Amino acid sequence: MAPPPTPGERRLLRIRGLTRSFREGTRVHRVLEQAAACIGTGEVVAITGRSGSGKSTLLNLISGIDAPESGSVCIGATEVTALGEPQRTLFRRAHIGFVYQFFNLIPTLDVIENVRLVMELNGARAGEAQERSRAVLAELGLAGRERSAVDQLSGGEQQRVAIARALVHRPALLLADEPTGNLDEATAAEVLPVLLAAARTRGATLLIVTHDAAVAALADRVLELRDGQLHEHARA
Numbered sequence: 001m002a003p004p005p006t007p008g009e010r011r012l013l014r015i016r017g018l019t020r021s022f023r024e025g026t027r028v029h030r031v032l033e034q035a036a037a038c039i040g041t042g043e044v045v046a047i048t049g050r051s052g053s054g055k056s057t058l059l060n061l062i063s064g065i066d067a068p069e070s071g072s073v074c075i076g077a078t079e080v081t082a083l084g085e086p087q088r089t090l091f092r093r094a095h096i097g098f099v100y101q102f103f104n105l106i107p108t109l110d111v112i113e114n115v116r117l118v119m120e121l122n123g124a125r126a127g128e129a130q131e132r133s134r135a136v137l138a139e140l141g142l143a144g145r146e147r148s149a150v151d152q153l154s155g156g157e158q159q160r161v162a163i164a165r166a167l168v169h170r171p172a173l174l175l176a177d178e179p180t181g182n183l184d185e186a187t188a189a190e191v192l193p194v195l196l197a198a199a200r201t202r203g204a205t206l207l208i209v210t211h212d213a214a215v216a217a218l219a220d221r222v223l224e225l226r227d228g229q230l231h232e233h234a235r236a
């Protein structure tokens with residue numbers, strides 16, 4: 001197991017020279033080219049950029065789901081890009097939480113089973129996993145829904161379950177890929193503050209991919225992905 005992120009360090013995430021391309025027939029499409037960024041512990045950062053600019057690719061590299069051709073990603077004291085795949089998986093499970101656009105809940109598991117699964121995979125005791133899952137669900141306004149089937153919940157409720165799942169193992173880093181992209185405007189306006197508040201109360205770093213200017217306005221920083229690189233937006 002890789003060493004955990006160093007607590008109390010001001011910088012949580014460092015990306016250097018990150019390069020990733022995909023082959024399309026005979027052509028090579030360079031999606032990220034020497035992308036770089038430094039993100040502090042507890043920062044909420046919006047990642048913007050046109051469709052196809054490489055936002056999801058970037059998150060996959062940060063979380064170690066994918067590996068770059070060159071460059072590095074460090075999370076706390078761990079260079080994720082130097083780990084082999086099994087170690088990256090263990091590191092991801094222990095230290096990263098994800099929220100996806102289409103929720104990605106497991107339909108055969110009920111609400112609390114979806115939430116506690118990551119803790120079980122991390123080897124937590126069943127009682128502790130159950131207790132922590134119940135507490136996070138209650139915090140997100142889902143007390144009493146623990147045994148519901150996930151497909152019986154509204155979109156906003158399903159996304160709150162997904163947020164609970166992302167938080168329950170207390171990750172240092174939260175990655176959200178258009179978390180409100182599949183919700184109507186009113187529901188998005190409800191769910192988004194829940195995610196931001198949860199990250200901020202925990203001091204977790206949150207990277208949130210978004211097309212929504214309102215989301216970007218709530219972030220501490222905005223990084224735009226353009227021409228394979230991250231560009232910092234000046235804030236008013």
Ligand SMILES: Nc1ncnc2c1ncn2[C@@H]1O[C@H](COP(=O)(O)OP(=O)(O)OP(=O)(O)O)[C@@H](O)[C@H]1O
Pocket residue numbers: 022023029031049050051052053054055056057058
């Ligand atoms: N596994 C893959 N194989 C081939 N090409 C890929 C793969 N993953 C991503 N790409 C290509 O890389 C580019 C960036 O994709 P990516 O999904 O990262 O964009 P995005 O910014 O997340 O877009 P969107 O806003 O539409 O979600 C696209 O041109 C896409 O087709």
Ligand SMILES: [Mg+2]
Pocket residue numbers: 055056057177
């Ligand atoms: Mg995407």
